[in-house]
Amino acid sequence: MRYTVPSRLLELEESATLKASEKANEMIAKGINVYKLDVGEPDFSTPKKIIDAAYNAMLNGYTHYASSAGVIQLRETIAEKYSVNVSNVIVTPGSKQGIFYALYAILNPGDEVLILNPSWSSYKQIIKLAGGVPVEIDTDDNFEPDLERIKNKINKKTKAIIVNSPNNPTGAVYSDRTVKELSELAKEKGLFVLSDEIYDRLVYEGNFVSFRKYINYDEGLILINGFSKAYAMTGWRLGYAIASPEIIKQMAKIQGHTATSPATFTQIAAITALKECEEDVKSMVKEFSERRKIIIELLDEKGIKYVKPNGAFYFFIDLGKYIKGTDPAEFLLEKARVSVTSGLGFGDNYPTYIRISYAASRETIISGLNSIFNAIGI
Ligand SMILES: Cc1ncc(COP(=O)(O)O)c(C=O)c1O
Numbered sequence: 215m216r217y218t219v220p221s222r223l224l225e226l227e228e229s230a231t232l233k234a235s236e237k238a239n240e241m242i243a244k245g246i247n248v249y250k251l252d253v254g255e256p257d258f259s260t261p262k263k264i265i266d267a268a269y270n271a272m273l274n275g276y277t278h279y280a281s282s283a284g285v286i287q288l289r290e291t292i293a294e295k296y297s298v299n300v301s302n303v304i305v306t307p308g309s310k311q312g313i314f315y316a317l318y319a320i321l322n323p324g325d326e327v328l329i330l331n332p333s334w335s336s337y338k339q340i341i342k343l344a345g346g347v348p349v350e351i352d353t354d355d356n357f358e359p360d361l362e363r364i365k366n367k368i369n370k371k372t373k374a375i376i377v378n379s380p381n382n383p384t385g386a387v388y389s390d391r392t393v394k395e396l397s398e399l400a401k402e403k404g405l406f407v408l409s410d411e412i413y414d415r416l417v418y419e420g421n422f423v424s425f426r427k428y429i430n431y432d433e434g435l436i437l438i439n440g441f442s443k444a445y446a447m448t449g450w451r452l453g454y455a456i457a458s459p460e461i462i463k464q465m466a467k468i469q470g471h472t473a474t475s476p477a478t479f480t481q482i483a484a485i486t487a488l489k490e491c492e493e494d495v496k497s498m499v500k501e502f503s504e505r506r507k508i509i510i511e512l513l514d515e516k517g518i519k520y521v522k523p524n525g526a527f528y529f530f531i532d533l534g535k536y537i538k539g540t541d542p543a544e545f546l547l548e549k550a551r552v553s554v555t556s557g558l559g560f561g562d563n564y565p566t567y568i569r570i571s572y573a574a575s576r577e578t579i580i581s582g583l584n585s586i587f588n589a590i591g592i
Contacts, residue, residue, distance in 0.1 A: 225342055230335045230559025234543060238553030249582030251570045252553040254382060256446040256527075258501075261487070261494040264445065268483035276479040282470030283462065284454070285481040291488050292454050301459040302431055304466055305484075307476040309412050309440035309453030310336060312465075316436045316455055317344035317374070319464040320406050325373035327408075330359050331561030332530060334382045334410075346373070352563055356521055357384035357530070358392055361399065374406035374434075377425065380413035383560045383569040384530040385523020390423045397428035406434040412453070413526040415444035415495055418503045420524045431458045443526075444495050445487045450480050502527050505572040505579055512583045516592050527573045530557070534566030536590035542568050550589035552582045 235252045242248050276285075283289065284305025293300045306312035313336070317327065323345040329337045331350050338348040349367050354360045364375070377396060379388035388396075400407045409425035429435045440453025455465060469475060509529060513520060520531045533542045543556035546568065557567025572579055 222343075226339055227335075229339075231555050234547075234553060234555050234559070238547060241547075241551075247551060248547070249550075249552045249574075249578050249585060251572070251574055251579065251582050252555050253571055253573060254528075255448040255573055256443065256498060257573050257575065258446040258498050260446050260450070261491050263490055263494075264447070264483050264487050267486035268479050271479035271482035276482045278478060280475040280478040280481060282475055283466040284475055285478060288481045288485050291485050292456070295488060296426070296437075296456055298431065298456055299459070302456050302462060303454060304457075304462050304469065305452070305454045305476055305481055306440075306465075306469065307451040307453070307473050308442065309410065309438050309455075310340070311451075311469075311473065312438050312440070312453045312455040313337070313376075313408065313410065314340050314344060315465040315468045316408055316438065316457065316461070317341055317346060318468055319461050320436075321346040321373055324371065326369070326371045327373060328364060328367060328375040328405075330364075330375075330377065332357070332383055332557065332564050332567070333376070333560060334378060335559050337376050337378075341376075347371070350561060352561070353384075353386075357381065357386040358388060359396055361395055364396075364399065368403050368405070372403070372405060374408055375400060376408045376410065378410040378412075380417060380422065380525025382413065382526055383528050383555070383557075384521065385526045385528050386521070387417055387420055387422055387525040390421070390427075393423045393425055394428045397425055401429060401433055404434070406436060408436045408438065410438045412438065412440050412443050414439065416499060416502060416527060417525040418499075418506055419522075422525065431456065436461060441484055441487055444498075445491060446498065447484075447487070450483075452476050452480055452484055502572065505574075505576055508576060508579060509570070509572060509583065512580070512587075516587055518592075527571055529570045529572070530560070530564075530567055531570065532557075532567050533590065536592065537566070542566060546586055546589060550582075550585040552585050552589075 238248045289300045289303045292303045325346050326349045327341045327346045341348040436457040441447040546552045555569040557564030
């Protein structure tokens with residue numbers, strides 16, 4: 215039988231970040247030395263305590279189905295951390311899946327969802343999968359949300375806004391004032407705020423302000439977080455969402471008919487992550503902070519302009535002054551053997567930008583940056 219892609223999938227695009235990384239991996243498989251500054255995942259191992267906890271959980275029988283909102287002990291631990299009730303919490307296979315459930319739970323077909331560019335490429339695709347229409351709005355020159363631009367895009371169809379601080383790809387950590395003003399605007403206009411706080415532990419300068427400071431769950435806040443970034447657990451596929459019980463109930467219904475729940479023993483192990491791994495998180499943050507300093511020094515030495523990223527593990531840099539007429543990420547892979555992610559993966563208006571991830575060793579970062587400087591002749 216001839217397969218035809220259904221119309222709802224025709225507009226779905228592949229992940230830009232994964233595509234770039236795959237190309238570099240193909241070159242590495244051919245024996246070519248490539249400095250990889252592309253991936254969005256910590257290069258550290260998952261702390262051993264968490265791995266042991268998963269092993270013990272399996273030995274202790276946590277190898278069966280769990281309830282569709284997640285294992286109760288983990289939901290209780292998360293509820294305690296956020297001072298909410300268990301009915302406000304769902305555990306999901308990765309926060310990405312949580313974002314999908316949340317949007318599926320709130321959107322009617324054709325509802326508009328605001329995203330602030332540059333933004334993580336999956337938001338746009340997940341909105342489309344959930345039947346919504348992404349509306350992209352550029353942030354200001356410091357990668358902070360521009361309230362006037364946002365106001366201008368709100369209409370009767372606008373249902374939600376997605377915010378992400380600390381931000382992928384810019385590393386921006388929104389100021390207290392921005393979080394307050396955005397929360398107030400959302401409340402005034404009756405919009406859901408889907409706040410993706412997955413990088414909340416990775417802050418190096420200034421303070422992280424959660425949207426929960428200014429908007430409550432019953433006022434429309436849907437908070438997304440997970441274990442991938444803070445605990446180096448990307449492969450475990452474990453995230454969670456906190457929202458009003460009505461929304462959590464719908465999200466659990468969707469999960470119940472699809473994933474059922476994340477793996478049971480991984481959920482038990484995640485309790486150890488939340489309760490016993492503070493020192494591990496701190497030492498990973500310390501190393502990220504050192505790498506960030508190294509990059510700042512190297513860029514400053516060469517006079518390359520950038521907006522200083524205060525969180526996550528990325529720099530989003532405009533190389534338009536140095537690389538003309540071609541995608542800088544493609545140019546750098548070919549000429550410098552450095553794999554970075556193209557700015558186009560984060561919004562149409564960033565063709566001259568690259569995202570550098572410093573979830574890589576100091577040696578890779580230093581050699582990779584020097585190779586970039588060579589290739590662009592500075
Ligand atoms: C902003 C942002 N949100 C969510 C995710 C997905 O995380 P998870 O591994 O929990 O699905 C990523 C991963 O790169 C991300 O950058």
